Amino acid sequence: MYRIAIVDDDGVQRRALRDMLEELVPDGVECSIGLYGDLDELEGGPVDIAFVDILLRDGANGIEEVLEHFSDTPKVQVIYVTGYVEYCSAVYDTSHIGFLVKPVKRQELSDAFHRALERLHAVREQPFAVRFKTTTYAMHPSQVMYVESKLRLAYFHCINAYTVRTYMKLSDIVDRLPARFHHCHSSYLVNLDFVKAITKTDFILSDDTHVPISHRRWSEANDAFWRHLESNAD
Known part of the structure; x- marks a missing residue:
């Protein structure tokens, strides 16, 4: 079971991304998808894949929050989502699996999601x-x-x-x-x-x-x- 967190303060965007993801889960892979307004809402154990909006509530910086929140869980696969391409350079100074620009295209989401699953599979095969x-x-x-x-x-x-x-x-x-x-x-x-x-x-x-x-x-x-x-x- 892989736990996926979609972190975005826009409820419509969260649900739209979840609906696309549910259609992209490969056969034989079990995923639990949770929706959150910000990273502080995460609870219930470690996250495997996190889709995080770069601009959260009250102008909070999603990049900084990711670095702080997942500092003790380096194996989490982070995929940034944003409507502001000017944040691209800041994202590439951090560890992440993908960078998606809103409105998110299905093929780009699929590519990032499957890269994350491949990396998780490799991690879990290790002793x-x-x-x-x-x-x-x-x-x-x-x-x-x-x-x-x-x-x-x-x-x-x-x-x-x-x-x-x-x-x-x-x-x-x-x-x-x-x-x-x-x-x-x-x-x-x-x-x-x-x-x-x-x-x-x-x-x-x-x-x-x-x-x-x-x-x-x-x-x-x-x-x-x-x-x-x-x-x-x-």
Whole structure:
């Protein structure tokens, strides 16, 4: 799941950009799009992609606010949006993925959005550190078959029957993993690369492990399974 924030003090502009973005989300990619009048309204966890208007309420400078707000989250993909091309030079002194001029053209939005998704995919494929007691492990997403949450611990079940445990919430873990990891149950994430079959209650993995699918998530899980097969066939 990628979290997208559209930050613009003009409600009409926010909604228009959201409507275009919803049509551009690729099959198999889950996105949550939030609308905000300014960056101070952001809440609910880290943002993956931020579309930020350069001129916000009361003349606030969106560039300066981005630098301040995302100083601790350098992996966020920032795309500036403005009706004032004179800000172009100021934008290119900052780290960003795109610069869109209003009225935003669909193709330019598509190009910037897909560049951001490609960079996020590359970031999430990289190994990350997990810690348990005095040991730190390098977790490689490509080697994780599924993740299980149990009694405040998360268990990374990897290839070759290798398991790593850590104190993490699934909601935090899913934000660090590639889109092929599907949240099929309140206590499970599954790597669709290792799924060989789906039933009404489980994913069956390549080593015959059964990963449960909750009843309310089954329809989404089934759709994700078929999208993943189709994308690999392409």
